[in-house]
Amino acid sequence: xxxxxxxxxxxxxxxxxxxxxxxxxxxxxxxxxxxxxxxxxxxxxxxxxxxxxxxxxxxxxxxxxxxxxxxxxxxxxxxxxxxxxxxxxxxxxxxxxxxxxxxxxxxxxxxxxxxxxxxxxxxxxxxxxxxxxxxxxxxxxxxxxxxxxxxxxxxxxxxxxxxxxxxxxxxxxxxxxxxxxxxxxxxxxxxxxxxxxxxxxxxxxxxxxxxxxxxxxxxxxxxxxxxxxxx
Amino acid sequence: xxxxxxxxxxxxxxxxxxxxxxxxxxxxxxxxxxxxxxxxxxxxxxxxxxxxxxxxxxxxxxxxxxxxxxxxxxxxxxxxxxxxxxxxxxxxxxxxxxxxxxxxxxxxxxxxxxxxxxxxxxxxxxxxxxxxxxxxxxxxxxxxxxxxxxxxxxxxxxxxxxxxxxxxxxxxxxxxxxxxxxxxxxxxxxxxxxxxxxxxxxxxxxxxxxxxxxxxxxxxxxxxxxxxxxxxxxxxxxxxxxxxxxxxxxxxxxxxxxxxxxxxxxxxxxxxxxxxxxxxxxxxxxxxxxxxxxxxxxxxxxxxxxxxxxxxxxxxxxxxxxxxxxxxxxxxxxxxxxxxxxxxxxxxxxxxxxxxxxxxxxxxxxxxxxxxxxxxxxxxxxxxxxxxxxxxxxxxxxxxxxxxxxxxxxxxxxxxxxxxxxxxxxxxxxxxxxxxxxxxxxxxxxxxxxxxxxxxxxxxxxxxxxxxxxxxxxxxxxxxxxxxxxxxx
Numbered sequence: 001x002x003x004x005x006x007x008x009x010x011x012x013x014x015x016x017x018x019x020x021x022x023x024x025x026x027x028x029x030x031x032x033x034x035x036x037x038x039x040x041x042x043x044x045x046x047x048x049x050x051x052x053x054x055x056x057x058x059x060x061x062x063x064x065x066x067x068x069x070x071x072x073x074x075x076x077x078x079x080x081x082x083x084x085x086x087x088x089x090x091x092x093x094x095x096x097x098x099x100x101x102x103x104x105x106x107x108x109x110x111x112x113x114x115x116x117x118x119x120x121x122x123x124x125x126x127x128x129x130x131x132x133x134x135x136x137x138x139x140x141x142x143x144x145x146x147x148x149x150x151x152x153x154x155x156x157x158x159x160x161x162x163x164x165x166x167x168x169x170x171x172x173x174x175x176x177x178x179x180x181x182x183x184x185x186x187x188x189x190x191x192x193x194x195x196x197x198x199x200x201x202x203x204x205x206x207x208x209x210x211x212x213x214x215x216x217x218x219x220x221x222x223x224x225x226x227x228x229x230x231x
Numbered sequence: 232x233x234x235x236x237x238x239x240x241x242x243x244x245x246x247x248x249x250x251x252x253x254x255x256x257x258x259x260x261x262x263x264x265x266x267x268x269x270x271x272x273x274x275x276x277x278x279x280x281x282x283x284x285x286x287x288x289x290x291x292x293x294x295x296x297x298x299x300x301x302x303x304x305x306x307x308x309x310x311x312x313x314x315x316x317x318x319x320x321x322x323x324x325x326x327x328x329x330x331x332x333x334x335x336x337x338x339x340x341x342x343x344x345x346x347x348x349x350x351x352x353x354x355x356x357x358x359x360x361x362x363x364x365x366x367x368x369x370x371x372x373x374x375x376x377x378x379x380x381x382x383x384x385x386x387x388x389x390x391x392x393x394x395x396x397x398x399x400x401x402x403x404x405x406x407x408x409x410x411x412x413x414x415x416x417x418x419x420x421x422x423x424x425x426x427x428x429x430x431x432x433x434x435x436x437x438x439x440x441x442x443x444x445x446x447x448x449x450x451x452x453x454x455x456x457x458x459x460x461x462x463x464x465x466x467x468x469x470x471x472x473x474x475x476x477x478x479x480x481x482x483x484x485x486x487x488x489x490x491x492x493x494x495x496x497x498x499x500x501x502x503x504x505x506x507x508x509x510x511x512x513x514x515x516x517x518x519x520x521x522x523x524x525x526x527x528x529x530x531x532x533x534x535x536x537x538x539x540x541x542x543x544x545x546x547x548x549x550x551x552x553x554x555x556x557x558x559x560x561x562x563x564x565x566x567x568x569x570x571x572x573x574x575x576x577x578x579x580x581x582x583x584x585x586x587x588x589x590x591x592x593x594x595x596x597x598x599x600x601x602x603x604x605x606x607x608x609x610x611x612x613x614x615x616x617x618x619x620x621x622x623x624x625x626x627x628x629x630x631x632x633x634x635x636x637x638x639x640x641x642x643x644x645x646x647x648x649x650x651x652x653x654x655x656x657x658x659x660x661x662x663x664x665x666x667x668x669x670x671x672x673x674x675x676x677x678x679x680x681x682x683x684x685x686x687x688x689x690x691x692x693x694x695x696x697x698x699x700x701x702x703x704x705x706x707x708x709x710x711x712x713x714x715x716x717x718x719x720x
Contacts, residue, residue, distance in 0.1 A: 083623070
């Protein structure tokens with residue numbers, strides 16, 4: 001279970017607080033206006049930014065002081081999710097072992113996940129030889145391969161068209177959120193949340209609110225969410 | 232790095248005994264060093280302004296080639312260029328042939344005006360690049376706005392830009408001219424055209440007066456430090472910057488003829504000596520001197536060693552970051568190879584014969600001198616790689632060697648290749664500290680050339696110059712190319 005305890009992030013005028021827990025297996029959309037701190041919240045959970053105060057913990061183990069790679073977390077960024085100078089297979093191999101070793105066993109596993117995300121046989125290509133959607137699939141494949149309990153999606157599909165974005169979100173839920181993994185995704189589009197999210201965190205006025213069940217929240221949105229959704 | 236720059240200085244200071252006593256010859260060397268550098272820098276900048284303006288606002292066939300040519304002096308060995316200049320301006324050069332036709336007496340390229348001429352030849356292109364960059368940094372919209380208002384572009388846009396850029400260009404060139412040893416050695420000399428570095432060389436080689444050499448080295452360091460501070464104060468721009476292929480669209484009429492003349496004269500001034508290197512060198516190839524291939528091998532070995540060392544140091548310092556690393560990357564700009572050489576000479580002389588250490592010391596000093604250039608290429612590229620891909624690498628746990636192998640080295644391939652090419656060519660053509668240390672058996676190609684020139688075997692020297700030029704260009708090309716082939720997209 002992901003738990004944020006008395007979390008406070010201050011950077012100049014910017015301020016964000018959070019104090020809640022997210023149940024295992026949840027698919028949680030983080031919503032709210034631009035500049036509200038959605039990506040900042042993910043950066044703190046992932047370990048790229050130290051909070052001003054408070055703790056981040058996972059199943060009772062404190063993560064706050066751990067470097068990003070030591071946390072039970074994999075993250076997909078808005079862009080640059082693949083090293084452009086390495087083949088897809090190499091990129092995925094780094095998810096298995098940061099030293100980049102590639103033996104018969106890991107080749108086999110990489111081929112399997114590539115098959116699962118619909119990229120069978122494309123391991124030898126470099127990212128530039130893939131379409132945008134295929135690059136997203138490769139990044140998802142690496143997250144799958146890393147097999148961490150919490151997956152953070154910081155709008156990795158924002159540059160794709162709406163149809164392709166939905167397809168990727170479905171794929172992300174299908175391949176990642178099974179096996180008890182928790183998904184936390186930044187989202188701008190309520191239809192994304194409606195489609196795959198079980199929970200919603202609303203980031204608004206310097207507070208990341210407690211996750212609430214997505215269905216009821218979207219059916220009867222509170223004022224802050226209504227104004228954000230423009231209803 | 233700090234050891235080589237500051238450490239050698241300490242050795243020099245210790246040898247000088249902190250007693251700065253300067254004779255009249257020393258004072259005149261200091262005076263000459265300063266004023267020739269000031270004059271060379273002023274001429275370079277002044278002549279560069281019309282050329283840069285023409286390049287900034289005109290599109291013409293060969294413009295790209297000319298801009299590329301302006302980068303050539305970075306990798307053109309000084310001593311090779313001197314051969315070309317002698318071919319044009321020397322006795323029996325094409326200028327004197329032309330003057331003789333109209334009945335005018337011969338001019339000599341030796342003496343203070345030869346030193347200044349060579350410095351302008353080397354630094355005019357640099358000044359043009361710096362000032363052209365200034366011109367192209369004026370946003371196109373401002374020119375449009377000025378045109379729509381009918382405002383005077385010169386006073387409104389160009390003069391303020393020049394006032395911002397020219398002092399930096401002057402300061403950089405002044406510093407370069409303070410420390411140019413090879414030009415003074417070949418074209419200067421005598422009581423009226425001896426620089427401090429030349430005086431150091433003479434004190435070590437001919438008088439074996441290490442005390443006097445040390446005192447002069449202290450003086451030279453002081454001069455360079457003052458000039459480096461001047462560069463800093465003037466906010467010197469970056470000469471390695473790319474993107475000079477743009478042309479600013481301009482709306483005021485006229486000036487076409489003036490621009491054409493400026494470009495034509497500059498091209499002639501730069502290309503005539505280059506052509507003479509080939510013209511004089513080609514016959515010399517048939518009569519290459521004994522010892523050429525040994526010298527060539529030594530030059531290549533020194534250049535490769537210096538390149539490896541510079542890249543390793545630059546990469547390590549760039550990765551380390553911080554104020555101390557930045558200082559170490561800048562310090563060699565103020566250092567002079569002769570000062571470092573004197574320091575090492577003082578330190579090594581009691582332990583080993585200078586000639587035995589000649590090649591190692593030359594490689595070390597060359598590596599140090601090239602470090603600021605390599606660093607200036609690598610540091611921004613490293614920052615860019617980290618900005619774009621650092622978070623991904625961190626999230627995957629790429630640290631230490633793994634990060635270097637999978638992220639940094641592949642992303643830095645092109646700048647590494649370019650920096651290696653630059654260092655290799657600089658080291659290959661360097662004539663400085665090797666002249667202090669080498670005996671008969673340790674000559675590199677530049678030193679071999681100097682010896683041939685001193686023996687008035689100009690044709691052979693020109694042949695060696697052509698070989699040296701070809702090797703320098705080849706080294707640059709191979710490294711630079713190696714960085715580009717199959718480079719990361």
